[in-house]
Each structure stands twice: as C-alpha cells, then as structure tokens.
Ligand SMILES: Cc1cc2nc3c(=O)[nH]c(=O)nc-3n(C[C@H](O)[C@H](O)[C@H](O)COP(=O)(O)OP(=O)(O)OC[C@H]3O[C@@H](n4cnc5c(N)ncnc54)[C@H](O)[C@@H]3O)c2cc1C
C-alpha cells in the first residue's frame with residue numbers, strides 16, 4: 013500500500029451518476045480541469061446492456077448485478093431512536109447503484125418535474141391552512157428555490173434526457189391532454205408520449221369513468237429516435253420491459269452513459285477514475301475550506317487528489333455519509349433539534365395494489381416501459397386537505413415497467429397460499445391476468461427521522477457505517493390510506509375479478525425486506541436558514557463554501573413524484589450559479605446567512 | 606455456455622473449520638423445539654475453510670474467482686442432500702394439472718449451479734459482525750452465507766424429521782412432507798441459531814427462481830416454466846404489440862441462448 017498525492021485539479025466530482033455527470037459536464041464546459049471519481053467499475057450499454065444476455069431476470073433483478081455490493085459498505089437501520097440499528101445486509105428495500113452511470117444506468121426513467129407547491133411546502137401549507145395545520149414534530153421546509161426559477165433547468169434536463177410526454181400548458185396556453193394539475197412549461201416535451209400498454213389503457217379508461225384526470229406519464233424513454241443537445245443519440249423504446257434494474261439495450265432509456273458521457277469524454281480537461289472509493293473530503297486547518305479528497309484505489313492505495321472545488325454527487329445517503337465522515341457541517345441532534353447534517357431524512361411512501369382481471373384476456377404484463385398512465389387528482393395539494401388533517405398526497409398510476417416471471421410468481425395475488433399446487437395455480441393465473449396500480453406518495457420530514465454515524469458497524473474501509481432512523485408516521489399512513497381508498501371507483505369501472513388494496517398498515521413499521529423504491533431523500537437539505545439546512549439554495553455547503561452537494565439529499569421532504577427530474581434540474585441550477593457567480597467571485601458563500 | 610462463474614473450491618472435509626463464531630445472535634424465545642445435539646455435528650458439516658472475512662473480500666475482490674481449475678467440477682451438494690432437495694423442491698413446486706414441477710424443470714440442478722456463485726458464498730452481502738438478533742423487519746442478521754444456510758438447513762431438517770418420523774424427509778408421504786415444510790415455514794424449530802423459517806424462505810425463493818430463470822442457469826428446462834406462465838422470455842421487443850388491445854401477445858418463449866420449447 014502506498015500513499016500518494018496527485019497534482020491538483022480545479023474540481024473533483026465524487027460519483028459518476030446523473031448528478032456527477034451533469035456537474036462534470038458543466039464544469040468542463042466552463043474550462044475547469046475536472047477529475048470524476050467513481051468507486052465502482054466502468055460500465056456501458058455496449059457491455060452491460062448487450063442483447064440478449066442483459067435480459068436476464070435472475071442476474072439483473074435477483075442477484076443485482078448492477079447494484080451496490082453491500083459487502084464493501086452498507087447502512088444500519090432502525091425504526092426508533094431507542095432501538096439498536098442493525099446492518100442492511102442484503103439488498104431489498106432500496107437498491108443503490110455503483111459503477112459508471114450510477115443508478116442512472118438501471119433506473120426506470122419516470123421523469124417528473126416538481127410541483128410548485130412542493131418546492132415551497134411550508135409556506136404553501138401555512139398560507140392555505142394556517143400554521144397549526146402542521147403537526148408537532150413535522151419538520152416541513154421550503155427548498156429556497158421556486159418552480160419559476162427552476163423551470164429553465166427542468167426544461168434543460170428533459171432535453172438532455174430525451175423525455176417523452178404530453179404537455180398540458182405551454183407558455184400559458186393549454187396545448188394538450190397532459191396533466192391538468194401540472195405547472196406551465198416554457199416548451200413542450202422533446203418527444204411525444206410513449207404509447208399506453210394494455211393495462212395502462214384499461215386504467216386510463218377506468219380513471220376517466222371514475223371522474224379523474226388521466227395523463228401519459230413523462231418518461232425518459234425515447235418514443236422516437238432522438239439526438240440530445242450534446243449530440244448523443246437515442247433509439248426508440250420497443251417496450252422490451254427491462255427498464256427497471258437493467259441497462260437498456262435499445263439506447264432508448266436515458267442514462268448518463270448514453271446521454272452525457274460520450275460528450276463528456278471529449279473534453280480534454282476531463283478525467284474519469286473508476287474503482288476510486290472516496291473516503292473523505294479534506295479540509296484545511298480552519299475547517300472552512302476543502303483542499304481535495306482522499307480515495308482508495310483498487311490496489312488499496314490511499315490517494316490524495318487536491319482540488320479547488322469539491323462536488324459531492326455520490327447519491328443521497330452517500331453524500332450525507334461523506335459529509336459526516338469529513339466534518340462538513342454540524343451533525344444533526346434530534347434531542348436538541350440542532351445541527352443540520354442528517355436532518356429531514358425522508359423516503360417515498362409507496363404501496364402497490366393488485367387488480368385481477370377476468371380470465372378472458374391476458375394482461376401481458378411483460379410488455380413495459382417507464383411510461384404509463386397516472387392521475388394527479390390526489391397528489392400534492394391538488395385537493396382540499398382541510399377536512400382530512402394530513403399533509404401530502406400521491407399520484408395513482410399504472411407504470412408497468414415489465415413484470416418478469418420470478419417477480420410475478422413471488423408477488424402473485426393469492427388467497428394466502430405461498431407454495432404447493434394451490435399457490436402455483438393462483439400464481440400462474442395472477443401472472444396472466446393481473447396488473448398493479450401504485451400509489452406513490454410523499455413522505456414528510458420528522459424531527460426523529462434522521463441520519464447519523466453508527467456506533468458499532470464499520471465498512472470494508474474501516475469507517476463507521478451510516479445509520480438510518482426511519483419509520484412511517486401517522487400523517488403519511490393516513491394520507492396513503494385515503495388516496496388508495498380513491499381507487500375503489502377505478503376498480504369498479506375496470507370490472508375486475510378481484511382486487512388487493514396495498515395500504516400502509518399502522519401496525520407495521522418500515523420493513524427493509526420489501527423492495528419499495530430507491531427514492532431516498534434529504535439528510536443534507538437545501539434551504540434559507542443555515543440553522544435548519546446544510547446547504548444554501550445553490551446546494552453549496554453553508555459551512556465549507558467550496559463544497560457543493562448534489563442529489564436528492566437536498567430535498568427538505570419527499571414528494572409524490574420520482575426524484576431524478578428534480579435532482580437533474582437542481583444539478584443544472586447549481587452548476588449555472590457556480591459558472592456565472594462562484595467562479596467569478598472569490599470562492600466564498602453565494603448566500604450570506 | 607451458461608454464463609456462470611467458475612465453481613469454487615468447496616471443502617467437503619468434515620473437519621473443516623466451523624461456522625463463524627463471532628456472533629451475538631441469540632435464538633428467539635419463540636422457538637419451541639430446538640434440535641438437541643446438532644451443535645457440533647451440523648457446524649462441522651458447514652463449509653467454513655476458505656471463507657474470507659467480509660473486510661478481506663472487499664479489499665481484494667479478485668480472490669473469489671482465483672480458484673484452481675482442478676476444483677471446478679466439485680459439486681456442492683452430497684447425494685444425500687440432493688435427495689432432500691429434489692423431494693422438497695417438488696413439494697414446493699409440484700407437477701400437477703397446471704404443468705411440470707420442480708424436478709422436471711431442473712430446479713435442484715439450478716440450485717446446485719447457484720451454489721458456485723459469489724452470491725452463494727455471501728460475497729454480495731454485508732457479513733461483518735457482530736451478528737445481533739433483532740426484529741424481523743430490520744432484515745437478515747444471521748452470520749450464514751447461502752451455502753451455509755443449505756448445509757445447516759438440510760442437516761437440521763433431516764435430524765428433526767428423524768426425531769419426529771424416524772426416517773428421512775424424502776421417504777415421507779407427500780402429505781407428511783408438506784406438514785414438515787409448513788412446520789419449517791412457521792419456525793417450529795431452529796438449527797444452530799438458524800430459524801427453520803429462514804431456511805424455508807431460501808428454499809422457496811430459490812425454487813421459484815429455478816422454475817422461472819433463464820434456462821442457462823440450469824432450471825426452467827425446455828422453457829417449460831415460461832410456457833406455463835405465458836412469458837415470452839428474451840424476445841424483448843413488443844414494438845408491434847404494445848397497443849393491440851384486442852389481441853393477446855401470441856408468441857411463445859425464447860431463451861437467451863436462442864432455445865425455444
Ligand atoms: C431500480 C431503480 C429504479 C429507479 N427508477 C426511477 C425512476 O423511474 N424515476 C426516477 O426519478 N428515479 C428513479 N430511480 C432513482 C434514480 O436512479 C436516482 O434518483 C438517480 O439515479 C440518482 O442519481 P445520483 O447521481 O444522485 O446518484 P447515483 O446514480 O447513485 O450515482 C452516485 C454514484 O456515486 C458513486 N459513489 C458513492 N459513494 C462513493 C464514494 N465514496 N466514492 C466514489 N464514488 C462513490 C456510486 O457508486 C454511484 O455510481 C430508480 C432507482 C432504482 C434503483
């Protein structure tokens with residue numbers, strides 16, 4: 013093992029996912045020398061998405077070929093502060109990425125913007141329902157950036173991702189049959205929406221009959237061949253049904269590998285180093301300035317990479333972990349409610365309902381994409397929350413990303429049988445005739461839900477694991493149950509043979525054994541007050557102003573929509589202000605507290 | 606060729622080192638019948654030699670595949686273990702009116718093949734101690750790899766069946782086999798800290814995977830699992846079918862290697 017120090021560069025970017033690749037591209041365009049460090053290996057569509065070998069459910073979705081290897085590092089989890097957190101030893105509830113492209117190589121591609129109300133939720137709720145509407149212990153906050161400010165960056169991200177969708181309102185005019193609750197846009201989607209698969213088509217009809225407002229889900233799956241602003245080319249999605257957990261062999265699903273890296277690699281001032289696990293950010297003696305990072309390479313050498321600017325883009329909780337390990341910002345303490353790093357940790361409040369259709373028609377669940385049909389009637393603050401006394405909401409949708417037979421059999425709708433002939437008959441029937449409707453809801457932040465360092469377990473590099481303290485709370489449980497109950501009318505209109513409503517059960521704590529989503533949020537949030545946020549509205553650390561932390565860690569609370577559209581827009585927003593303000597100034601804070 | 610990693614060295618020696626000892630795992634009080642006298646016997650059956658600590662595995666991931674070529678044909682399960690597997694998988698996924706069962710589909714063969722992968726050696730799980738027992742919803746906390754789960758689980762089940770029925774599992778009539786499996790599923794016993802339910806869940810998951818994974822992994826023979834399900838396999842192109850709402854998708858399955866039923 014040798015320790016060495018490399019020549020300094022202008023900027024180091026930690027993580028080669030969407031956030032890291034966007035930041036690296038922007039900084040290279042600004043003329044900075046950029047080193048991007050990725051702890052995983054090299055990955056590409058050509059190697060990891062090669063047809064037909066990549067269409068392997070066992071390797072992709074059961075053995076998690078493209079995901080984080082927990083043997084190297086993981087987290088510990090507990091529900092309450094009086095419990096001992098235990099290691100997350102086997103991937104299940106959430107599936108972080110690893111390797112070039114990060115989770116962007118194997119995400120599904122549902123690509124939303126954020127609702128304007130979600131970005132200023134505390135102000136919005138206070139204005140509409142009064143301050144007392146916010147329950148004790150709920151840490152609701154504004155992002156410190158508005159939809160209007162972010163709009164150009166949402167637009168930019170959609171053009172880079174080649175997003176397919178149907179607009180409702182563009183430039184103040186109603187232009188299409190898109191989501192009537194969606195905010196106005198400066199431009200249409202770059203591509204028209206994907207076609208509805210059969211089950212989405214059924215849902216669209218039934219939802220309309222129920223009196224709701226169905227629309228085509230925006231998806232970063234190209235509905236037609238497309239060339240993005242970087243010159244990267246995408247093929248058309250053929251609904252192969254292998255979006256989620258796999259690399260897209262059609263080059264139709266947006267990924268950093270297809271949509272950004274080919275252009276990024278052309279910058280001579282760009283260097284990508286793989287198998288480079290960043291251990292921490294180095295600070296100078298004042299603790300107010302980062303001097304670079306130290307990482308461990310594949311041979312076990314510890315290498316120091318000095319840099320004038322450090323971008324953490326290692327994914328939501330890895331970013332928080334790195335901040336805690338490096339001493340950037342004050343760790344959050346839930347007892348005194350002080351400190352910022354670790355607070356407002358949230359997730360996605362999703363439950364899945366299964367509908368069994370009559371045996372006269374197969375549902376062809378294996379056909380899929382990141383598209384689908386959604387209704388937003390119960391998302392965000394699109395309905396009057398006054399009588400319900402909870403905050404938040406869920407879109408309801410059929411987002412059939414392709415159900416393969418192992419998942420279909422394990423998740424079959426049965427009378428409780430789990431094996432044997434009785435189960436087998438029902439599992440086969442369920443695979444052919446059922447489909448799933450998701451309620452993908454928001455998750456509010458709470459004072460006692462947070463991230464910190466675990467006192468017991470260590471990673472393979474000898475550093476303490478990150479500890480998650482997380483549980484579902486009354487507000488979010490009631491929200492989920494209310495929204496799922498609204499499916500009743502849809503199910504009646506569908507003429508279903510049977511239905512299983514997936515609803516949050518107040519008696520059941522958060523369970524790490526069931527896959528939910530990898531939409532983890534918060535922990536190092538953006539905001540207007542350095543006492544309650546780790547980052548300012550440009551994702552700059554309040555404490556160490558040459559560190560920017562990009563990812564869903566910045567969300568003060570979880571929204572109903574999937575996170576990546578907002579992650580990408582925030583990355584472009586942050587990069588824009590680094591380029592136009594920070595680089596031109598003395599490298600200090602962009603916001604004075 | 607099936608795209609599976611080379612088979613590892615799997616010491617069959619009964620004197621190989623025991624299961625991980627660093628453990629704070631305590632069997633829960635719920636277990637009613639604890640198999641007595643299994644301790645050393647079952648532990649000694651467990652593969653243990655050559656187990657890298659999680660830390661070592663992590664810092665030198667190449668070690669796992671650096672296995673002598675001569676060892677590649679070594680199979681994991683003994684004949685006795687295979688007899689159990691064949692019988693148990695068939696009860697979990699029986700041949701019946703809806704189609705072939707685990708045996709015809711090659712499920713035991715699939716599980717055998719899986720035992721030679723890094724997953725089976727616990728190289729994709731966080732295996733560092735201490736191993737502390739906790740509420741089920743906080744997930745798997747045992748010190749055992751999948752290989753160890755099988756070794757302990759099969760030996761433990763057979764020993765338990767012996768005490769209950771004075772014979773081996775595979776000799777029991779199907780209804781009694783089902784009763785045994787159901788007892789395992791409901792954690793009626795435990796084997797050296799391995800709750801029987803945990804072993805059952807591993808066996809159930811692997812049986813389903815063997816029935817429906819691509820045939821290059823050794824199960825789903827002749828694509829019969831997919832034919833039963835109505836899954837077209839690795840076709841991966843529904844461009845012309847996505848919105849033909851009047852017609853179900855008509856084509857049968859194709860495997861990754863181009864096999865059809
Ligand atoms: C199966 C699946 C489906 C999904 N579907 C959707 C969807 O449909 N819509 C949606 O909006 N979102 C979806 N997501 C979430 C989406 O993938 C993430 O929001 C997004 O990829 C996050 O991008 P990121 O750049 O912040 O992090 P990542 O993509 O996770 O990239 C971070 C990178 O940093 C690396 N890294 C971490 N720590 C270190 C370190 N210490 N040193 C060096 N490198 C490090 C990691 O290896 C990783 O490659 C899905 C996720 C999964 C797993």
Ligand code: SF4
Nearest residue numbers: 249250252253255260
């Ligand atoms: S469904 Fe479409 S976008 Fe998704 S992996 Fe298949 S071809 Fe690619």
